Amino acid sequence: MNVSEMLEGKRVCVCAGSGGVGKTTTSAAIALGMAAQGAKVAVVTIDPANRLANALGLQELENEPRRVEPARLATGALEVKGELWAMMLDPKRTFDELIERIAPDPARAEEIKANRVYRELSTAVSGSQELTAIAKLYELDQEGQFDVLVLDTPPSRNALEFLDAPGRLNAFLEGKALKAFLRPTGMGMRVLGRGALPLLMGLRRVTGIDLISDLSTFFQLLGDMTSDFSQRAAQVETLLRADSTAFLLVTSAAREPIDEAIWFAERLQTDGLPFAGVVVNRVHHDLLGDRAPREVRRSLARVLPPGLAVRVTENFRDYHVLAQRDDHNLARLAGQLDERRLLLVPQLDDDVHDVAGLLRIHRYLFASQAERDRLVADMVA
Amino acid sequence: MAALLDKRLLFVTGKGGVGKSTVSIALGLLAARRGLRTIVAELASQERVQGLFSDGGGEQFRELEIAPRLFTISIDPQQAMEEYLRVKGGTIGQALGSSRLFQAFAMATPGMRELLSIGKVWELAQLDRRTRGAAPYDLVIVDAPATGHGMGLLRTPRTFADIARVGPIAHQGHTIAETIADAEFTGVIAVSTPEEMPVNETMLLTDELAKDKLALDLVVVNALYPARFEPSEIDELNGALTRTRSALARSALRAALSEHARAGTQREQRDRLSAHVHARLVELPYVFADHLGQPEIELMSDALEATLGAPEGVS
Numbered sequence: 001m002n003v004s005e006m007l008e009g010k011r012v013c014v015c016a017g018s019g020g021v022g023k024t025t026t027s028a029a030i031a032l033g034m035a036a037q038g039a040k041v042a043v044v045t046i047d048p049a050n051r052l053a054n055a056l057g058l059q060e061l062e063n064e065p066r067r068v069e070p071a072r073l074a075t076g077a078l079e080v081k082g083e084l085w086a087m088m089l090d091p092k093r094t095f096d097e098l099i100e101r102i103a104p105d106p107a108r109a110e111e112i113k114a115n116r117v118y119r120e121l122s123t124a125v126s127g128s129q130e131l132t133a134i135a136k137l138y139e140l141d142q143e144g145q146f147d148v149l150v151l152d153t154p155p156s157r158n159a160l161e162f163l164d165a166p167g168r169l170n171a172f173l174e175g176k177a178l179k180a181f182l183r184p185t186g187m188g189m190r191v192l193g194r195g196a197l198p199l200l201m202g203l204r205r206v207t208g209i210d211l212i213s214d215l216s217t218f219f220q221l222l223g224d225m226t227s228d229f230s231q232r233a234a235q236v237e238t239l240l241r242a243d244s245t246a247f248l249l250v251t252s253a254a255r256e257p258i259d260e261a262i263w264f265a266e267r268l269q270t271d272g273l274p275f276a277g278v279v280v281n282r283v284h285h286d287l288l289g290d291r292a293p294r295e296v297r298r299s300l301a302r303v304l305p306p307g308l309a310v311r312v313t314e315n316f317r318d319y320h321v322l323a324q325r326d327d328h329n330l331a332r333l334a335g336q337l338d339e340r341r342l343l344l345v346p347q348l349d350d351d352v353h354d355v356a357g358l359l360r361i362h363r364y365l366f367a368s369q370a371e372r373d374r375l376v377a378d379m380v381a
Numbered sequence: 382m383a384a385l386l387d388k389r390l391l392f393v394t395g396k397g398g399v400g401k402s403t404v405s406i407a408l409g410l411l412a413a414r415r416g417l418r419t420i421v422a423e424l425a426s427q428e429r430v431q432g433l434f435s436d437g438g439g440e441q442f443r444e445l446e447i448a449p450r451l452f453t454i455s456i457d458p459q460q461a462m463e464e465y466l467r468v469k470g471g472t473i474g475q476a477l478g479s480s481r482l483f484q485a486f487a488m489a490t491p492g493m494r495e496l497l498s499i500g501k502v503w504e505l506a507q508l509d510r511r512t513r514g515a516a517p518y519d520l521v522i523v524d525a526p527a528t529g530h531g532m533g534l535l536r537t538p539r540t541f542a543d544i545a546r547v548g549p550i551a552h553q554g555h556t557i558a559e560t561i562a563d564a565e566f567t568g569v570i571a572v573s574t575p576e577e578m579p580v581n582e583t584m585l586l587t588d589e590l591a592k593d594k595l596a597l598d599l600v601v602v603n604a605l606y607p608a609r610f611e612p613s614e615i616d617e618l619n620g621a622l623t624r625t626r627s628a629l630a631r632s633a634l635r636a637a638l639s640e641h642a643r644a645g646t647q648r649e650q651r652d653r654l655s656a657h658v659h660a661r662l663v664e665l666p667y668v669f670a671d672h673l674g675q676p677e678i679e680l681m682s683d684a685l686e687a688t689l690g691a692p693e694g695v696s
Contacts, residue, residue: 018397018398019396019397019398019527020397020398020399049578050577116544120492121492254672257398286632288629295629296630299625299627299633300621300630303620308610308617313633315633316633319636321669324671325671325672347639348639349638350642351646380631380635381628381631381632
């Protein structure tokens with residue numbers, strides 16, 4: 001399978017995976033490929049490398065998709081029939097906009113934005129990137145301006161964080177935990193200051209009273225908005241579970257990222273989320289097979305001076321260790337998943353930092369299996 | 382280096398996937414070899430450090446000795462909270478600790494998990510341990526979360542102290558924040574691979590640390606490819622590629638050219654990093670192995686020792 005087949009009939013593609021595996025470039029290459037086929041595509045990136053952002057003309061301050069000028073994509077190598085739009089997510093601003101949208105009036109929105117608990121919550125990295133990334137995705141989906149949305153998920157160490165963090169933050173915003181905690185008094189939040197119950201007194205003693213009063217001010221400000229958070233959370237959930245959504249895992253072929261990809265795929269299936277496939281980046285291929293490095297040296301003897309031949313052989317022996325490692329890990333991954341859902345992108349000579357680089361990845365993602373095999377064979381020897 | 386290992390608390394941070402866990406353990410092994418009772422603490426839901434040496438077996442939230450004088454622990458915020466409440470909260474604390482509603486509330490409060498985790502880290506670094514009967518450590522190495530989250534972690538105590546203003550959380554927050562700000566006690570190590578994004582993040586980390594008046598003590602440039610070929614030899618390799626008809630020779634030549642290109646890009650990125658960062662920089666070679674197990678990590682320790690063995694200021 002290739003990416004076109006995996007994303008057949010899909011409107012939303014969520015690229016998830018652990019940090020440092022090439023998620024951003026993969027997302028951008030997928031968006032480019034879908035745009036090439038004629039769709040109007042927006043890619044939401046979180047933290048692209050400066051050079052790639054510049055190459056796409058991405059501007060940090062906008063927080064809205066902007067069309068990548070066709071001239072930037074006109075490399076001659078790929079005709080782009082549709083439109084590629086891209087944006088860089090600003091989590092704090094997205095959060096602020098969310099508050100502005102659901103607040104009953106502007107004055108309340110300003111009060112909330114000035115609240116200390118809110119300020120901490122909207123800038124604390126943990127959870128706010130994940131929550132706002134999904135909020136933005138939902139908003140763009142609702143606006144319906146694009147045929148396809150591609151989301152690059154935040155760079156957390158653990159891919160599962162993307163599924164868990166928004167729920168945690170939402171649970172807090174909905175105030176369920178706090179309300180449940182206060183329920184025994186039956187008198188709502190105002191009673192906090194008096195704190196009749198031992199548990200409440202304990203809470204004061206352990207946390208310090210000002211934190212509690214800040215929290216209660218915060219929830220008073222939120223008021224009925226908490227139900228909007230619950231409602232939105234439910235709608236976002238529906239979007240993520242929809243048949244028109246696809247989760248694509250991005251990984252490298254090293255052991256830990258592959259382990260995580262396996263866990264993540266299991267988790268998607270347990271949670272009933274639509275799993276589309278796995279893109280494995282930076283795969284080392286070679287042709288050594290089971291042959292001894294000695295044979296390599298012999299084969300080089302005719303074309304290279306002996307000293308250089310020795311170093312090329314040493315290099316190849318090391319490279320072969322990585323090729324074997326990748327083979328082994330890919331076999332493990334294939335054992336857990338439908339093998340047709342694996343898409344391999346080889347280790348390239350350079351990192352991707354421009355449109356030409358995206359095209360190098362694009363070729364592997366959108367090629368048929370036969371074409372991909374041929375590309376790899378060409379690259380390897 | 383002597384000065385670095387003389388500190389009591391070291392935070393190891395960096396972008397995801399750059400090898401923070403392996404560097405933390407390699408550094409821990411080095412410290413333990415030098416006679417320091419050392420613990421490498423990772424924050425929960427990572428569970429990588431212990432996995433490097435064993436399968437963990439559900440014991441990860443306890444202090445485990447994985448090599449002579451080298452311990453590991455995976456810090457779970459929930460457990461840290463129960464422990465804190467038990468020790469500091471008296472009977473009310475114990476009642477709270479067993480209240481599921483309270484736990485749900487505390488765990489949902491933004492930043493609380495970080496505060497509890499760093500509180501436990503702080504506790505590990507105290508000579509007079511809160512945990513009854515626990516022996517003190519000479520050195521605590523924290524395998525911290527990825528850079529952005531890691532910076533959040535370092536800031537959490539101060540933020541909480543400011544939000545809570547008065548009371549035990551404010552007090553605890555202040556105490557921990559002061560410990561972190563004390564350069565004699567606490568050090569920060571950034572791990573980066575010589576690639577564009579990790580280098581960007583490390584540069585950003587330096588700036589962010591500076592805002593909080595914290596300094597970066599060491600930058601580890603991890604997984605540097607060897608420079609096996611001279612630029613002048615590249616024509617020769619390309620020439621050989623056009624002349625040979627052996628598929629095996631071609632495959633080997635392609636691999637050589639590919640690695641040479643990567644090694645070159647890596648050095649450009651390393652130089653960009655060293656031009657921006659004033660901290661000491663050490664390089665660790667790329668380890669060509671199926672996975673990083675104990676023998677590979679010991680080799681990394683040797684490499685750290687070889688580079689860091691020299692007195693400060695000499696490299």
